[in-house]
Amino acid sequence: METILEVNNVVKQFGGFTALSGVNVKVHKGERLGLIGPNGSGKTTLINCISGAFTDYAGDIHFNGQDISKLKAHERTKRGIARSFQIPRPFSSMTVMENLLVPFAFVGGKDGPEQQEEAMTILRGMGLADKAFVQSNQLSQVELRKMELARAMAAKPKLLISDEAMAGLSGNEVDEVLDILFGLNKLGITIIMIEHIMQAVMKFSERIICLDAGKIICEGTPETIVKNPEVQRAYLGD
Amino acid sequence: MIPLDLLFEAVLFGILLGCFYAAVSLGLSVAFGLLDVPYVAHPALLILGSYFTFLLSKTGLDPIICGLLLMPVFYVIGIALYRFYYETFERRSSDTGVRGLAFFFGIAFIIEVCLILVFGVDQRTVSATYIGSSLEIGEYRFPYRMLVAFGIAIFLTTLLTLYFSKTFNGRAIKAVGQDEGALRLMGANPVKIKQLAFGIATAVNALAGAMLIIVGPVEPAMDRIYIGRTFCVVVLAGLGSMSGTLVAGLILGIAESVVMMTLGASWAPAVSFGLLLLMLGIRPQGLFGR
Amino acid sequence: MNVNEYIFFAGFVILQFVVLATAWNILGGYAGYVNFGVPAFIAVGAYTAVVLFKSISAPLVVQIIGGGILAGLLGLMVGLLTLKLRGIFFSIATVAVVFILETVVMNWRYVGGATGLQLTRPPDLWIFDTYTRMLFFVMAVLAVCSVSIARYIQDSFLGRGLRAVRDSEEAAECSGVPTLKIKLIACTISGALMGIAGAPMPMYLSYIEPTATFNLNYSISALGMPIIGGTSHWIGPVIGALLLATIQQVVTVTVSNELNVLVVGVLLVLFVVLAPDGILGLIKKWKQSSK
Numbered sequence: 111m112e113t114i115l116e117v118n119n120v121v122k123q124f125g126g127f128t129a130l131s132g133v134n135v136k137v138h139k140g141e142r143l144g145l146i147g148p149n150g151s152g153k154t155t156l157i158n159c160i161s162g163a164f165t166d167y168a169g170d171i172h173f174n175g176q177d178i179s180k181l182k183a184h185e186r187t188k189r190g191i192a193r194s195f196q197i198p199r200p201f202s203s204m205t206v207m208e209n210l211l212v213p214f215a216f217v218g219g220k221d222g223p224e225q226q227e228e229a230m231t232i233l234r235g236m237g238l239a240d241k242a243f244v245q246s247n248q249l250s251q252v253e254l255r256k257m258e259l260a261r262a263m264a265a266k267p268k269l270l271i272s273d274e275a276m277a278g279l280s281g282n283e284v285d286e287v288l289d290i291l292f293g294l295n296k297l298g299i300t301i302i303m304i305e306h307i308m309q310a311v312m313k314f315s316e317r318i319i320c321l322d323a324g325k326i327i328c329e330g331t332p333e334t335i336v337k338n339p340e341v342q343r344a345y346l347g348d
Numbered sequence: 349m350i351p352l353d354l355l356f357e358a359v360l361f362g363i364l365l366g367c368f369y370a371a372v373s374l375g376l377s378v379a380f381g382l383l384d385v386p387y388v389a390h391p392a393l394l395i396l397g398s399y400f401t402f403l404l405s406k407t408g409l410d411p412i413i414c415g416l417l418l419m420p421v422f423y424v425i426g427i428a429l430y431r432f433y434y435e436t437f438e439r440r441s442s443d444t445g446v447r448g449l450a451f452f453f454g455i456a457f458i459i460e461v462c463l464i465l466v467f468g469v470d471q472r473t474v475s476a477t478y479i480g481s482s483l484e485i486g487e488y489r490f491p492y493r494m495l496v497a498f499g500i501a502i503f504l505t506t507l508l509t510l511y512f513s514k515t516f517n518g519r520a521i522k523a524v525g526q527d528e529g530a531l532r533l534m535g536a537n538p539v540k541i542k543q544l545a546f547g548i549a550t551a552v553n554a555l556a557g558a559m560l561i562i563v564g565p566v567e568p569a570m571d572r573i574y575i576g577r578t579f580c581v582v583v584l585a586g587l588g589s590m591s592g593t594l595v596a597g598l599i600l601g602i603a604e605s606v607v608m609m610t611l612g613a614s615w616a617p618a619v620s621f622g623l624l625l626l627m628l629g630i631r632p633q634g635l636f637g638r
Numbered sequence: 639m640n641v642n643e644y645i646f647f648a649g650f651v652i653l654q655f656v657v658l659a660t661a662w663n664i665l666g667g668y669a670g671y672v673n674f675g676v677p678a679f680i681a682v683g684a685y686t687a688v689v690l691f692k693s694i695s696a697p698l699v700v701q702i703i704g705g706g707i708l709a710g711l712l713g714l715m716v717g718l719l720t721l722k723l724r725g726i727f728f729s730i731a732t733v734a735v736v737f738i739l740e741t742v743v744m745n746w747r748y749v750g751g752a753t754g755l756q757l758t759r760p761p762d763l764w765i766f767d768t769y770t771r772m773l774f775f776v777m778a779v780l781a782v783c784s785v786s787i788a789r790y791i792q793d794s795f796l797g798r799g800l801r802a803v804r805d806s807e808e809a810a811e812c813s814g815v816p817t818l819k820i821k822l823i824a825c826t827i828s829g830a831l832m833g834i835a836g837a838p839m840p841m842y843l844s845y846i847e848p849t850a851t852f853n854l855n856y857s858i859s860a861l862g863m864p865i866i867g868g869t870s871h872w873i874g875p876v877i878g879a880l881l882l883a884t885i886q887q888v889v890t891v892t893v894s895n896e897l898n899v900l901v902v903g904v905l906l907v908l909f910v911v912l913a914p915d916g917i918l919g920l921i922k923k924w925k926q927s928s929k
Contacts, residue, residue: 458900
């Protein structure tokens with residue numbers, strides 16, 4: 111199995127507080143990796159280091175064999191790393207279509223009629239085609255989450271990081287988003303999913319990593335993770 | 349070379365000046381440093397405080413008393429301003445950056461122009477027993493009005509620092525800037541806390557305004573240069589640091605005083621703004637900031 | 639000055655505000671970074687023109703180009719220093735630049751220092767009857783140029799990127815937008831255009847002095863006009879400038895100078911609170927409701 115992402119001994123501090131203390135992760139191409147851990151365990155910090163929102167961490171990160179540690183976020187996006195945000199960040203003055211045209215323009219280099227067709231295809235796959243020309247600040251929560259994923263897709267990523275895309279959604283809506291993610295993975299995209307909704311993570315992931323207080327405390331298949339006492343302690347306390 | 353005793357005198361004066369600058373910046377330290385409100389109208393409200401002190405002192409009251417009397421009035425103004433800002437700008441998410449800044453900038457201009465229309469562009473002063481004479485220690489003369497301002501500055505800074513570290517509301521104010529969620533879980537209402545903080549910040553402005561007109565004459569356009577001095581102090585101190593405000597004020601005061609002595613008064617405005625740019629360039633989180 | 643000449647005289651000022659408002663909007667409206675230090679860029683344009691005129695008797699065109707280049711450089715420098723930080727730090731830094739440059743100019747005898755400098759207009763009027771008419775024409779050309787530049791930016795990749803930055807800088811960065819580079823480009827162009835607006839001023843007044851040139855009143859107008867007109871489209875600053883600058887001329891002549899700043903200030907606050915999309919937004923709403 112080819113390694114698409116390698117995180118080597120990443121340490122991230124905020125002033126006196128150590129958010130990540132030596133995290134090592136290897137992600138395989140096409141894998142569905144789940145990332146879990148209680149609040150404050152460092153999941154989003156890790157994602158921010160991988161996506162390039164933070165560049166001042168110790169250790170290094172390799173993507174597709176190349177060291178990307180010094181690259182800014184937009185350069186990493188161009189290399190093929192895309193992410194969605196925990197709290198959706200739509201370009202609220204733009205329509206859904208225009209939202210997607212931004213990554214088309216800046217990652218792909220073109221935003222003409224061909225790209226608009228591609229955007230429509232992506233939106234159709236998410237069930238958002240009828241909202242293409244609606245201003246994005248008029249969308250519902252679940253539609254916003256889907257647009258986040260659609261926009262990430264428009265960057266033609268090889269690795270997609272989904273940061274709590276299902277938080278606050280109803281049961282049906284969670285299944286909708288889960289189907290979309292499965293569909294994307296079938297297209298060959300490696301997916302890292304951060305989620306608190308345990309059934310979703312268990313259903314989706316081939317492998318799960320559990321973080322607590324900035325360290326990886328457990329790694330394995332969903333079945334092994336669920337039985338692991340460390341994980342239970344991290345979530346439920348002693 | 350600069351004669352050493354002149355330099356020493358400039359530094360001493362700078363210390364007095366610096367404490368004054370620190371006190372004048374306390375309101376901004378709270379409103380912008382802790383609450384993250386783009387409160388560029390802070391210096392304008394400071395000057396407004398000076399003019400109200402001027403008006404009130406015509407009744408014969410000592411200007412310090414006037415400042416104290418104005419504090420509750422300004423407290424209410426502060427609460428109203430924050431409430432308005434919050435309802436209009438923070439609630440609706442998009443584009444708040446531009447709108448909030450433009451709003452306070454507009455308010456500052458409106459205050460300045462109204463002052464010009466009512467009072468004219470001439471300078472205004474107040475009189476008191478301690479204004480005009482100096483304390484002489486050896487060869488050095490310390491103007492009493494500067495000493496009075498120094499005293500009030502120390503008093504205000506100590507009061508605020510204690511308030512923020514010892515009282516429940518004070519600590520809540522310090523916390524709300526960093527973690528609103530946690531505050532909500534504790535049962536406190538973040539909006540009410542921020543409102544309280546803004547009210548306090550504006551009330552402090554009233555007394556600071558009184559200090560300003562005690563220290564020297566005041567004119568409506570002074571809010572412009574005080575944008576430099578107050579933001580310089582707040583940025584130098586670092587957002588969120590109350591005690592840092594005093595140190596930052598001292599640095600600015602001494603720097604300005606020495607520059608005034610060596611290069612002349614016309615270079616004084618450039619000191620605060622220059623120091624501000626320097627900090628933004630090399631250490632934007634300030635000396636003590638988070 | 640007879641009435642006819644006055645129209646060209648006032649027209650120059652109004653057109654100057656069209657350029658300033660359009661320039662401000664490229665960074666403020668499109669990208670969301672508020673420049674409070676407009677007079678610094680105007681002054682760089684004006685004083686560069688003075689230096690070029692005084693040293694090598696440069697023609698107006700050269701003065702304007704020189705002013706634009708140096709003001710653009712100032713924009714780039716301020717941007718490099720502060721565009722990595724949050725918006726308000728950029729805004730405060732722009733105020734700082736005004737005061738620092740003003741202090742420098744006040745102590746610079748070559749350009750007149752604090753007392754200012756008288757300048758004699760060159761005799762060349764090209765095809766015009768008076769110098770004022772020629773300057774009016776020059777400013778009209780500059781206005782057309784700046785509006786064209788703003789329009790081009792708006793419809794280009796740059797405009798798309800700037801809007802993304804304004805709406806959510808984080809999301810823009812993750813969508814491949816090189817946010818810092820784009821902000822720097824906008825800041826440089828914006829500064830250059832403001833410098834171009836300032837460069838003809840010394841010839842217009844036959845005089846230059848720091849207090850009026852570095853006056854922060856320019857800021858409230860340059861940011862008020864686009865916000866009142868509408869910041870999302872290039873035509874907004876034009877509407878705002880034409881409307882407000884005309885009102886300002888009327889008020890200055892009939893009532894007082896201070897009052898015209900008050901008018902802009904009050905209108906700015908009213909629009910920011912009640913009609914944040916400006917006149918353009920109001921027109922859009924009125925069109926939608928009448929359907």
